[in-house]
Amino acid sequence: MQIGIDFGTSYSAAAACIDGKLHGVRFGDHAQFRTAVFFPAAVPNPDDFVLTDALEAEVESHIRSARAAQRRALDNWQQRLSEAQALPAERRVQAMALISEPAERTESDLRAAALRAVRHSWMERSVRDSRSASVKVNDAIFGDDAIDAYISDGFGHLVESPKSMLGYNLLPGAKKIILHIATHVLEHIRLSATRQLGVPVRAAILGRPVEFKSAMGPEGTTQALSMLTEAAQAAGFEQVSFLEEPAAAAMHYHTQRATPERSLIVDVGGGTTDIAYAEVGGPAASPRIFGSWGLPKGGTDIDIEMSLNAFMPLFGRGEPGIPVHHFREAASVQSPPLQREFRSHNYRNTPAPFRHRLMALQRLGATSQLNREAERMKIHLGAERLGRVDLDFIEDGLTADLDRAHHDAAYGGFLDRLRAVLDRARLAIGETPDSIFLTGGSSRSPAIQSTISAMFPAVPLVIGDASLGVVSGLAAAAAMA
Ligand SMILES: Nc1ncnc2c1ncn2[C@@H]1O[C@H](COP(=O)(O)OP(=O)(O)OP(=O)(O)O)[C@@H](O)[C@H]1O
Numbered sequence: 207m208q209i210g211i212d213f214g215t216s217y218s219a220a221a222a223c224i225d226g227k228l229h230g231v232r233f234g235d236h237a238q239f240r241t242a243v244f245f246p247a248a249v250p251n252p253d254d255f256v257l258t259d260a261l262e263a264e265v266e267s268h269i270r271s272a273r274a275a276q277r278r279a280l281d282n283w284q285q286r287l288s289e290a291q292a293l294p295a296e297r298r299v300q301a302m303a304l305i306s307e308p309a310e311r312t313e314s315d316l317r318a319a320a321l322r323a324v325r326h327s328w329m330e331r332s333v334r335d336s337r338s339a340s341v342k343v344n345d346a347i348f349g350d351d352a353i354d355a356y357i358s359d360g361f362g363h364l365v366e367s368p369k370s371m372l373g374y375n376l377l378p379g380a381k382k383i384i385l386h387i388a389t390h391v392l393e394h395i396r397l398s399a400t401r402q403l404g405v406p407v408r409a410a411i412l413g414r415p416v417e418f419k420s421a422m423g424p425e426g427t428t429q430a431l432s433m434l435t436e437a438a439q440a441a442g443f444e445q446v447s448f449l450e451e452p453a454a455a456a457m458h459y460h461t462q463r464a465t466p467e468r469s470l471i472v473d474v475g476g477g478t479t480d481i482a483y484a485e486v487g488g489p490a491a492s493p494r495i496f497g498s499w500g501l502p503k504g505g506t507d508i509d510i511e512m513s514l515n516a517f518m519p520l521f522g523r524g525e526p527g528i529p530v531h532h533f534r535e536a537a538s539v540q541s542p543p544l545q546r547e548f549r550s551h552n553y554r555n556t557p558a559p560f561r562h563r564l565m566a567l568q569r570l571g572a573t574s575q576l577n578r579e580a581e582r583m584k585i586h587l588g589a590e591r592l593g594r595v596d597l598d599f600i601e602d603g604l605t606a607d608l609d610r611a612h613h614d615a616a617y618g619g620f621l622d623r624l625r626a627v628l629d630r631a632r633l634a635i636g637e638t639p640d641s642i643f644l645t646g647g648s649s650r651s652p653a654i655q656s657t658i659s660a661m662f663p664a665v666p667l668v669i670g671d672a673s674l675g676v677v678s679g680l681a682a683a684a685a686m687a
């Protein structure tokens with residue numbers, strides 16, 4: 207049995223076509239899962255935690271500073287409220303909308319939070335001291351659960367979006383880790399498919415971007431394909447081939463059209479944006495692909511910009527004395543080497559309030575949590591004018607208020623690159639397409655849809671299944687092979 211696998215930067219999915227019918231492989235209750243793996247570490251037993259006098263003093267000090275932060279947040283709220291009330295009526299409504307009352311936490315909430323923090327740093331210290339925190343490979347956790355486990359627990363190794371590292375010049379150790387992670391993901395898919403389809407699954411067509419993210423040019427794509435092949439073989443696939451992701455999306459659209467049309471297929475994903483021009487529909491067995499174009503940028507790059515623009519100023523971005531690259535390292539959660547770099551900086555002499563905020567961001571799990579908020583706000587601000595994020599995990603009472611300007615700044619660079627690659631495609635095809643078929647999670651963004659429409663004003667946009675367009679086409683192709 208041959209299946210189609212969409213090993214995505216953000217989400218992975220798999221499906222098979224059996225007797226012309228699409229069978230999506232389920233992952234828990236879902237048709238796809240976050241491409242993230244968490245390997246828990248064998249850590250000291252939390253039950254060994256005993257509240258000594260020194261630790262009790264730490265708890266008390268946490269409670270005192272949380273109480274003070276709560277008081278400050280309350281004063282600040284009251285002051286902003288009275289300032290807003292003094293404004294003329296037309297500006298008052300908008301100003302009031304931006305102010306929300308800080309949540310008041312009871313003494314027992316404060317004590318519980320302080321105990322959690324103290325126990326967490328005790329665990330961190332114990333792990334550092336024991337050096338025995340070996341990784342438990344067999345207990346790997348996949349998907350959003352992996353990120354949750356890392357954020358709440360912190361002990362172990364999380365790799366998010368391993369696909370975005372495949373095209374980079376990796377040191378041998380890092381290369382082994384990424385290969386290992388990709389193998390785990392593909393094995394998870396193969397075993398899930400085998401269980402659900404009731405037959406051994408040993409052959410697959412994998413989607414691939416036109417151009418992988420890379421700092422080595424075309425060599426990056428060659429390396430990524432060879433690493434993926436090796437990972438798939440290690441995961442138990444005896445037969446592996448690749449199909450460009452936009453060609454797979456074209457295949458999916460092809461199966462839905464009774465009459466032929468020439469369509470520009472645009473897949474805006476998490477890591478890359480992939481375009482193909484194809485004749486789809488009608489009696490032919492598969493679409494005719496005239497050309498393809500790739501942009502190695504996608505939704506995760508927009509998340510990084512969102513984080514840099516909306517959150518990092520709270521950590522001192524733009525202040526003298528803190529190198530700007532520290533903030534990009536912190537925001538690049540897909541890159542284990544950059545994350546390690548960020549954690550290695552010493553902020554003891556950085557001025558307040560940035561010192562303790564940066565140190566809190568260096569705690570395991572914190573950058574992943576911040577990135578989650580950046581992604582959530584990117585999506586939220588696509589539809590809403592304002593947004594607010596609680597950053598209690600960094601500092602009690604700390605919040606970030608966001609508006610459309612943050613959204614536009616985060617998208618700006620990406621939209622410029624998108625226009626440039628669409629321009630290249632438009633020039634190369636030299637005719638007006640009959641339609642534009644959109645897929646990929648980022649294609650849900652109104653800013654991206656309107657940018658594409660504006661470049662092809664007379665061409666109808668066909669909104670495909672954003673999540674499953676590529677995997678459906680891969681499954682159809684797998685059934686033909
Ligand atoms: N409503 C939305 N607005 C903007 N972005 C969105 C929305 N919904 C999902 N996304 C983004 O879509 C991206 C995931 O898309 P998709 O699942 O197509 O990526 P992928 O296939 O994993 O990546 P790639 O194909 O690049 O390897 C994420 O960056 C996510 O934040």
Ligand SMILES: [Mg+2]
Pocket residue numbers: 212214215451473475476646676
């Ligand atoms: Mg994709």
